[in-house]
Amino acid sequence: MSGETDLIVVGGGPAGVEAALAASERGLSVRLVDEAPQAGGQVYRAPPRAFGAKFQQKADPIGVRLRDRLRASAVQTHFDHSVWSASPGYRIDALGPDGAVSWRARAVIAATGAQERVVPFPGWTLPGVTGLAGATIMLKSQGMLPGAVTLVAGQGPLLLAVAIGILKAGGKLAAVIDLASQADWLADWPAIASQPRLALRGLAWQAILRRAGVPVLYRHAIRSAEAQGDQLLVSVGAVDAEGAPVAGRDRSFVVDALTVGNGLTASTDITRLMRAEHRFDSLRGGWVPQLDTDFRTTLPGLYVAGDGAGIAGAAAAAIDGRLAGLAVAHDLGQCDDAAYQNLIAPLRRSALRARKFGTAMAKLMVLRPAQVAAIADETIVCRCEDVTQGEICTAVREGARGVNQVKAWTRCGMGPCQGRICGDIVGQLVTGQGNAREEAGYFTGRTPFRPLPLDELAPPIAYGDLQLPPPAPL
Template identity: 55%
Template sequence: MSEFDVVVLGGGAAGANAALAAASTGLNVALFDENPSAGGQVYRAPIDGPGAGIDAGSSADQQAGDALRRELAASTVTTFFAHPVWAVTGEYRVDATGPHGPVHCSARALIVASGTTERVVPFEGWTTPGVIGLAAATILLKSQGMLPGRSTLVAGCGPLLAAVAAKTIEGGGKVEAIADLAGTADWARTVPALLARPDLLWQGAKWWRTIRRAGTPRLARHMIVRVEPAGERLRATLAPCEAAGHPIDGKQTTVLVDCVAVGHGLTPSTEITRLLRARHVYSRTAGGWVAVADQDGRTSRPLLYVAGDGAGIAGAAAAATHGVLAGLACALDLGASNPSRLKRRAELARKAHRQAARFGHAMAKLMALRTGHVDSIAPDTIVCRCEDVTRAEIDAACEAGAQEVNQLKAWTRCGMGPCQGRTCGDVAGELLMRRVGAASRESVGCFSARTPLRPVEVEALTGEFTYDDIPIPKAAPL
């Protein structure tokens, strides 16, 4: 088993910068990520070879990602890419699988930078083939160089709407419409935060210019109520909605497309910090359950740190500076030399983080889970797609006396599938809270994290062997 001073879980903007900051102080650092290279969702590296049909090489995100990967390659950080982590213990032992077999290591301190999970509030037909998340669409566009479809409906809320639509149009695809849960007034309230980031304001303006030139309509305060197959295509029905997300009477719009790309915000990925029993709270405006941490990422558990959006949705730029803060805090707590210099670096990073996070927090509020949106889920709509648990089954469990989400899980199997509730957990918790009349999401709890954190093949842990390799003890004497 390899031993390190610090292990960082996650190679996105937060994790990579945390690893670099910690390594710059002389600590022995390891970085794990299930992707083949660093960058995470925003700075994802494109694939090599003939499969990439859309050129992303000149984008600002691509350039920032390339610079981050070069810096990481030139550092002393030991990297384990294409290594999904399936277990973490309280002694900060990390178990992962990789191309060459299982990897086990231990560390004095652990930095969790596991990013986010996309939230999709269920609607009729959301599990139909051809319906994908906005985050999945960005992976196709950025990494695979592929269009989501020849014609696409982009729906949901947040800045990914414009990003996906503009990139699809630039790649030669057609966006039939953008259905935005937010209204014009909602976006207007984000202007002060946008002014603090003129680079992002300019990027957004370029996206919308591309969208307008293509003649793509934006339907403000509209939501998907139904998606159904129509031959080889999809028919999506859109309805106007109120600010809370509940559909209202009005003219419905129908669009015929090859793909529906939909996303209703992001939730922090907290399964590792929950597994390690760090304290968490629920914050609707921060994306959901978040690990309680100080401004530098220190959690309630000694030498356990959280970096980036796991401490609350704040965006890629803020995640990068928060990663630096977590790496420096870890170095200080482990007794690194020249602490006064590290504290000066940390103060500069805090200032940069506050400025970057202002924009991210405004976007997070725009993507917050809407109560009316959850109320509108029809009884026969699947909420947990891993176990095919419907809204009606969740309501029945509540009527039968379920008061806490893990009780709901035991009675319905909601959250027991391969994703362990990452997809359905936020919505299931909201449904339970509203059904039983609880005062807060804390009162109904969150799903308990379990090992393995990700589905893992037994072969990946055992290696190749035959029955002849299995030792058989001699039979006991009669």
């Protein structure tokens, strides 16, 4: 065991950093653990230090200030550490540059953010096809383009962010393919306008696309992608409001890369492994942990903040992280009731405004059942184990009642990603075969969260040194 502390925060995005700072400021000993080299998360991802000052100047100033405040605090940070297990008694196991490490804490805040969703289509596993989040990492962290000419497709605000990132990095866009309509974008304009800075940025992005002459096809989606030499031939067609294909003339694009994403789902590895209660909320990204108003899960001492509690955006995540950190300080006796109420009252008002914007964006990312119903039988859904839509639906028709039974019958979700990529889609496929969404459930949390090299977890040992038990009697 490498150390004990009052609070461990897993995740170094805006929610995790604000939670750690708030708890530390109230006198708690706090450790923050993240697999990235620096704090910031996906939204405020820091460029590699080795890239030099010119590249560093491109970093988002909000992320820069976040990292500066963290460095100036008493929070113990552990970057480049991948958390692979969480155990009762709040033991957190991680693997870092110097090997395996473990800590125990009185409380844990899971601020693990979100993961992207891709609705499968023929060809989505080909080289050159990446997720919108993957493209974001390439652009922000490495200054790399997905390809010389890229087609950007999917739904939600990340669609525009990636498209603009590609243009700013000197790349070319074949088109932007948006599942939503223009009316969908304007439907919650009052909520979007509640965050003027973000609303104006979105309008500016659309103006940039128009000036660059980039076609934007609303109410369209990817039909298929196939290799054409070193490039991709991508077929695109119209869809209706539910995401179902509409008959008509499809369009084709020959591109170097296709980046596609259909919204986000909450990252719930820790809460699922610890067997906290969850509930299904399509607007907030599917299965999310059940929380009270102070971000407590159904397990005493375990809290969740940020998009891991339900998709709400970076602005809301930062405020909710601070609220969660204060809740821990209150529960561990470092903040009395009066002080706690005074501190959280203005934060909760700010959080309500931020969530209005986040909810409007989340509506654009909601999985539409007809999208999943349109997946062809031969399309791979679980890319780790090459399980197709047809195999999954056959298992359900033959009696599989939930995703874990489908997993046992087909190996869907047993690969390195443990169902993070396919789980939401599999749940909808089970539901589409006549089961209730709640009955379909979610993949049971397992450890390790990520593939790990076993030689990093156990010291070298010679076979002759093994302490073997005596043989069992016959």
